[in-house]
Amino acid sequence: MGFILKLIKSRFFIVTLAVALLLSIIPGVLCAMGQGSYVRSAIVTVGTPFRWAFTKIGDGLSGFSVYFNTIDALRAENEALRRELDEYKNLVYDAELIEEENDFLSDYLGLKEEHLDFSLEDASVLGRESTNYRTLLTVSKGTLHGIGVNMPIITDAGLVGYITEVGATWSKAVVLTETATAVGGYIERSGALGVVEGTYELRTEGLCRMVYIEAESDIRVGDKVITSGIGGVYPRGLLVGRVSAIEVDEASRTLTAIVEPAADLDSISKVMIVTEYGVNEEASDGTE
Amino acid sequence: MELNERSRRPLISSYTAGKILLFSLVIFLSACLQSSFFSALAVFSALPDLVLLCVIGIAVYDGERSGAVAGIFGGVVLEAFGAGGDIMMLPLFYMLCGFFFGIAAHLLFNKNFISWLLYCIIGAAFRALLSVIHAVLIENDVNVLLIFTEIVIPEYFITLLLSPLMYMPIKAVVRPFHKKIEME
Numbered sequence: 215m216g217f218i219l220k221l222i223k224s225r226f227f228i229v230t231l232a233v234a235l236l237l238s239i240i241p242g243v244l245c246a247m248g249q250g251s252y253v254r255s256a257i258v259t260v261g262t263p264f265r266w267a268f269t270k271i272g273d274g275l276s277g278f279s280v281y282f283n284t285i286d287a288l289r290a291e292n293e294a295l296r297r298e299l300d301e302y303k304n305l306v307y308d309a310e311l312i313e314e315e316n317d318f319l320s321d322y323l324g325l326k327e328e329h330l331d332f333s334l335e336d337a338s339v340l341g342r343e344s345t346n347y348r349t350l351l352t353v354s355k356g357t358l359h360g361i362g363v364n365m366p367i368i369t370d371a372g373l374v375g376y377i378t379e380v381g382a383t384w385s386k387a388v389v390l391t392e393t394a395t396a397v398g399g400y401i402e403r404s405g406a407l408g409v410v411e412g413t414y415e416l417r418t419e420g421l422c423r424m425v426y427i428e429a430e431s432d433i434r435v436g437d438k439v440i441t442s443g444i445g446g447v448y449p450r451g452l453l454v455g456r457v458s459a460i461e462v463d464e465a466s467r468t469l470t471a472i473v474e475p476a477a478d479l480d481s482i483s484k485v486m487i488v489t490e491y492g493v494n495e496e497a498s499d500g501t502e
Numbered sequence: 503m504e505l506n507e508r509s510r511r512p513l514i515s516s517y518t519a520g521k522i523l524l525f526s527l528v529i530f531l532s533a534c535l536q537s538s539f540f541s542a543l544a545v546f547s548a549l550p551d552l553v554l555l556c557v558i559g560i561a562v563y564d565g566e567r568s569g570a571v572a573g574i575f576g577g578v579v580l581e582a583f584g585a586g587g588d589i590m591m592l593p594l595f596y597m598l599c600g601f602f603f604g605i606a607a608h609l610l611f612n613k614n615f616i617s618w619l620l621y622c623i624i625g626a627a628f629r630a631l632l633s634v635i636h637a638v639l640i641e642n643d644v645n646v647l648l649i650f651t652e653i654v655i656p657e658y659f660i661t662l663l664l665s666p667l668m669y670m671p672i673k674a675v676v677r678p679f680h681k682k683i684e685m686e
Contacts, residue, residue, distance in 0.1 A: 230570045230597055237578050238591035257582035261534050265583070268539035 318484045321370030331492035332449065335359055337367075339483050340384065349389060349417075351375070353485055356383045364447050366488045372453035372476030373397065373441060374485055385487070389479045390454065391417045398444035399424060399454050401471075406431035410439060410454050410473055420479060421458065427469040433460055439473050449491040521679045525560055525568065528675050529576045532556045537583040548656030550664045551629050553580055557600045558621045559672030563613050564679050566604025573600030595632055599625050615669055622665045629661070630654045 221227050241254055318336070325334065337353040355361045357380050367374045367387050375389040388394050390412065397410040408427040416422055424439055437457045443450025459472040532552040540549050553576040561569025577593030603621045611617035637649045 226567055226570075227601065230567075230574065230601065231594075234570075234574045234577070234594040234597035235591075237574060237593040238581075241578075241581055253578070254582040257579055261530065261579070261583060264531065264534040265538035268535055269541070272539040272541065 315484075318370075325368070325370055325486065329449070329451070329491070332488050333490035334486045335361060335489050336484065336486050337361075337385075339485060343386075349392065350378070351387045351389065351482075351485075353385050353387060353487070354383070355487060356381045356385050358382050360489050361385050361487055362489075366448045366452070367485045368452060368488060369477045369482055369485055371478065372455060373448065374477050374479065374482065376447060377487065387485075390475060391420060391422045391479060393417070395422075397448055397454060398442040399439045400442045401427075401431070401433050401457070402438040402440045403434070404432035404437070406433055407442060408469075408471070416472065420475070422455070422473050422475065424457070424471040424473050425463075425468065426466075427471060429462070429467050429469055431469060433457060433469060433471055435460065437471075439471070449488060517679075521564075521568070522571075524675060524679075525564075525572050526575055528560075528672070529553060529556050529572055530579055533576060533579040533583055537580070548653070548660045550660040551626065551657070552661075552664065552668065553577075553596065554599065554625050554629055554661065555622060555665055555668045556672055557596050558603050558625050559618060559668070560676055561600040561604035562607040562618050562621060563673065563676040564604075565608070566601045568679075569600025569604040570597045571600070573597040595628070599628065615666075618669060619665060623662060626658050626661045630658045633657060 325332070335355055337355040337359075339351050340354050341352040343350045343352065351367075351374075353367065361377060361380055363377055363380055365377045367376065373390055375387045375392070375395060377385045378388050378394075379386040390397060390410065392412045393414060395410075395412050398407075399410045400407045406427050408424040410422055410424045412422045427433060435457050439454040439457065441448040441450055441452040441454060453476045455473040455475040457471045458474045461470045461472070463470055532555075536549055536552045540552075557569055557573045557576050560572045573596030574593045577591075577596040580596075581592050603625065606621065607613060607617060611620070633654050634646075634649060637653065638646075
């Protein structure tokens with residue numbers, strides 16, 4: 215009570231209270247009347263350069279802090295961009311596959327044009343089962359596509375092998391470097407006949423051999439070996455490979471040529487299966 | 503003769519003039535900082551009340567009269583900068599803060615950081631109350647929860663967070679003019 219009395223009696227308090235009240239009310243009243251106070255505008259004018267400078271500093275710091283505040287947004291954006299990049303990588307990969315397929319189909323078309331009497335079915339190599347004794351390719355076509363046992367498989371480069379087992383949507387094929395194969399062939403340049411077959415020794419090097427070539431035959435390293443069509447499993451005129459070495463078999467008085475297959479048997483991914491060709495003869499096991 | 507002597511004497515001493523000038527400058531710069539720098543920075547999307555901290559500092563270290571005058575000046579400057587709005591009555595609010603905290607500093611505690619911080623906590627609470635009243639008066643459809651979460655609480659805490667940083671500069675400015683509390 216005494217404190218309040220002291221306050222009321224305090225001239226300073228009463229005066230400052232009155233001034234404060236007036237200064238609180240008058241600007242509002244002036245504003246309501248649409249008139250600005252000179253004092254107010256003077257204060258704002260004086261304060262403008264300071265406030266401008268402080269605002270610039272604040273903006274600078276704000277821009278700096280925004281970097282940290284928006285780091286989550288930047289992370290999200292980075293993730294989105296990564297996803298987009300992955301999509302583009304997939305697109306590029308798809309494009310490469312399409313290009314590869316396009317090349318394959320061009321070759322396929324070339325083969326079709328070269329061998330008008332062939333009925334070809336293209337297939338992808340799904341797997342390669344390799345044991346100590348033989349290598350089997352699994353391809354993506356089967357009985358549903360008209361594939362049967364003993365059908366030759368080729369690439370644009372040359373002969374690959376033949377089908378040994380058929381499922382509904384898959385087939386297994388043995389390549390010509392395996393011991394189970396025997397292909398009737400001849401030397402393109404001289405016409406010397408023989409049989410191309412695989413051996414255990416040569417298969418590891420990716421080679422095969424042409425045996426039963428008459429000793430007097432004209433045969434040289436680099437000669438092309440072509441399928442003769444004898445036996446009916448393989449059509450005539452398919453490139454088997456090239457002669458890489460020649461050996462003389464003294465006992466049988468014949469020549470043996472080491473043949474390097476024309477088709478890259480280790481890395482083929484697409485093949486063509488010859489489902490029909492001009493001379494269709496019965497064959498039992500791919501050995502001619 | 504006596505009249506001549508009185509007329510020759512300056513209206514206010516150079517000591518008082520220096521004090522008024524320095525305090526005014528501090529409050530003016532604080533108001534500028536508050537309404538520009540922190541407005542641009544928008545820490546916690548709220549503005550700290552630096553003028554209140556200055557007024558309390560002046561009141562605690564230089565007495566209730568200086569606090570009251572500094573409060574009026576601070577309120578006028580802040581209202582001029584558009585910080586308060588026309589019905590906030592900031593000059594009256596800061597004047598009362600300056601005056602009563604000045605008296606409280608004399609009657610209750612010594613002039614030290616703890617007492618100053620305590621007055622800042624109380625002053626910021628009154629300022630928050632004023633913000634709520636202001637919001638209730640100007641808003642048609644009042645969402646009290648929103649006012650508290652978006653305005654009052656952030657404003658309160660950012661003011662208190664900055665109060666330790668403001669203590670030393672304010673004390674350094676007011677120290678040359680330390681004096682005993684005027685009210686008898």
